[in-house]
Amino acid sequence: MFFDFESMRTVTQVFMFLLAGLSIASIIGWGLSVTNKEKDYTELKQRINSWWIMIGIFGLALVMGPLVTVLLFAMLSFIALKEYFSMTPTRLVDRKVLFWAYLTIPIQYYWIATGWYGMFIIFIPVYAFLFIPFRMVLAGETKNYLRAVGNIHWGLMLTVFTLSHLAYLVMLPSEGEYQSLTMSGDGAALLLYLVMLTQLNDVAQYVWGKILGTTPIAPTISPNKTREGLIGGVITTGVLAMILAGLLTPMIWWQGLLVGLGIGIAGFIGDVSLSAIKRDIGIKDSGQLIPGHGGILDRLDSLTFTAPLFFHVMRYFYF
Amino acid sequence: MKYINLALRWLFFALIIKPIVKIVIGLRYQNTPILPKDGPALLIANHNSHLDTMVLISLLPLKILHKVQPVAAADYFLKNKFLGWFALNIIGILPIERQGKDKTANPIEQCAKALDNGKILIFFPEGSRGEPEKMTDLKYGVVKLAERCPKVPLYPIYMHGLGKTLPKGDALFVPFFCDVVFSEPMTYDVSGENFYDNVKERFGELQDSIKLPKWD
Numbered sequence: 001m002f003f004d005f006e007s008m009r010t011v012t013q014v015f016m017f018l019l020a021g022l023s024i025a026s027i028i029g030w031g032l033s034v035t036n037k038e039k040d041y042t043e044l045k046q047r048i049n050s051w052w053i054m055i056g057i058f059g060l061a062l063v064m065g066p067l068v069t070v071l072l073f074a075m076l077s078f079i080a081l082k083e084y085f086s087m088t089p090t091r092l093v094d095r096k097v098l099f100w101a102y103l104t105i106p107i108q109y110y111w112i113a114t115g116w117y118g119m120f121i122i123f124i125p126v127y128a129f130l131f132i133p134f135r136m137v138l139a140g141e142t143k144n145y146l147r148a149v150g151n152i153h154w155g156l157m158l159t160v161f162t163l164s165h166l167a168y169l170v171m172l173p174s175e176g177e178y179q180s181l182t183m184s185g186d187g188a189a190l191l192l193y194l195v196m197l198t199q200l201n202d203v204a205q206y207v208w209g210k211i212l213g214t215t216p217i218a219p220t221i222s223p224n225k226t227r228e229g230l231i232g233g234v235i236t237t238g239v240l241a242m243i244l245a246g247l248l249t250p251m252i253w254w255q256g257l258l259v260g261l262g263i264g265i266a267g268f269i270g271d272v273s274l275s276a277i278k279r280d281i282g283i284k285d286s287g288q289l290i291p292g293h294g295g296i297l298d299r300l301d302s303l304t305f306t307a308p309l310f311f312h313v314m315r316y317f318y319f
Numbered sequence: 320m321k322y323i324n325l326a327l328r329w330l331f332f333a334l335i336i337k338p339i340v341k342i343v344i345g346l347r348y349q350n351t352p353i354l355p356k357d358g359p360a361l362l363i364a365n366h367n368s369h370l371d372t373m374v375l376i377s378l379l380p381l382k383i384l385h386k387v388q389p390v391a392a393a394d395y396f397l398k399n400k401f402l403g404w405f406a407l408n409i410i411g412i413l414p415i416e417r418q419g420k421d422k423t424a425n426p427i428e429q430c431a432k433a434l435d436n437g438k439i440l441i442f443f444p445e446g447s448r449g450e451p452e453k454m455t456d457l458k459y460g461v462v463k464l465a466e467r468c469p470k471v472p473l474y475p476i477y478m479h480g481l482g483k484t485l486p487k488g489d490a491l492f493v494p495f496f497c498d499v500v501f502s503e504p505m506t507y508d509v510s511g512e513n514f515y516d517n518v519k520e521r522f523g524e525l526q527d528s529i530k531l532p533k534w535d
Contacts, residue, residue, distance in 0.1 A: 086496040089532040099493045288347050
């Protein structure tokens with residue numbers, strides 16, 4: 001059996017709380033649509049239903065062990081990169097370069113599955129960074145060269161490099177030994193901690209913004225984001241991080257609070273930076289893969305910023 | 320032999336084409352799908368890639384697969400024996416002689432006969448695939464066919480992205496999402512006047528509804 005109840009006890013407990021919270025959200029959503037028939041709650045319901053599916057897939061992967069988790073994030077990187085290339089301008093001459101860009105995904109996740117940290121951390125920023133322009137000059141087209149090469153690099157960093165840090169979290173060594181590929185351990189708890197806080201931060205910022213929001217914080221990029229929403233969300237995330245730190249991480253309460261505040265702020269920046277890209281292109285959502293949420297990038301945008309930061313804080317101080 | 324081929328065709332689409340189209344490429348419906356439940360019907364779509372046919376067949380449920388026939392040029396697909404067997408039995412094409420090659424064959428009559436038999440035809444009004452991700456002028460074949468079968472509904476469908484995934488003259492497959500837009504069915508009986516312009520206008524509307532970038 002992949003699942004060791006002893007080492008996964010806290011993960012299971014936190015997951016139960018998460019499912020309970022989601023059930024309450026579902027009941028509220030159902031209650032709202034029954035009591036207030038004039039208003040359309042389809043989107044809210046779709047959103048909540050999508051959360052059930054996403055949390056279900058995520059939980060299943062955690063239970064099945066690190067290898068399945070790594071494969072899940074490889075798949076997410078692939079869909080995210082495809083979504084990114086589908087919405088940004090690319091050149092016909094670069095088709096072969098784009099093919100190589102996709103090939104970095106299995107390679108990057110292979111380093112993770114074998115626990116080769118040194119290669120994992122330099123593969124995209126060094127080797128892919130140098131290889132992509134080399135392959136592009138072979139095609140010989142200089143028109144829009146800089147834009148095209150910048151576009152591909154930004155996509156690889158955003159969807160492959162940063163997201164793969166999530167997968168490496170489950171591989172983090174516990175007590176000096178590398179994690180087994182089939183048995184979940186401390187890394188699974190860290191991954192749950194980060195993903196849960198980042199996503200709850202998105203929700204909290206949205207809810208605080210709806211309740212108290214008056215002052216736009218980035219009016220040219222994302223008019224619905226307000227200062228009140230940001231502050232409320234960051235404090236909520238900080239408090240939750242403080243409470244959960246003792247359960248899921250090696251941190252003590254005040255360290256958890258600091259990390260939580262950091263996740264709140266980094267999540268906001270990740271969200272806004274993808275909004276800037278979408279606004280530049282002139283689209284609202286990056287796709288429609290997740291009903292009620294938009295594309296996969298719309299859901300993962302905050303994680304692209306929180307994942308590397310959280311990963312390196314953990315690695316530097318605790319592993 | 321006929322049933323073996325039918326079974327092979329079903330397996331080919333169920334196990335290979337549908338998973339590739341839905342997972343590796345990924346379809347994004349821009350509106351609620353409007354598709355025929357049964358034949359006779361005519362799906363008309365823009366044509367930029369060999370994948371167009373695969374995607375259109377994948378849009379339809381497998382239980383009506385045996386009625387689906389993409390209309391294709393006989394001289395291109397029946398070039399050699401293996402390709403011919405594959406095109407006829409696995410893809411299930413309706414081979415027509417392109418105009419100008421053989422004056423005795425009447426491609427419109429061939430299509431009309433299949434429609435009379437309750438088939439669902441896949442028809443590319445532009446003719447051949449053309450430049451990646453650009454729509455060329457429609458040919459008059461679609462008007463003639465609609466005139467010949469005025470009660471058969473035509474379902475205009477616009478696909479974006481396949482000319483990037485697998486453009487004409489390139490064998491390297493590079494996945495991009497395929498965005499699909501559907502339009503209300505039209506018949507010659509109802510909108511027969513200026514039918515050519517009506518179809519063209521429909522495709523113009525569908526094309527404008529997609530705001531994603533094409534190739535540079």
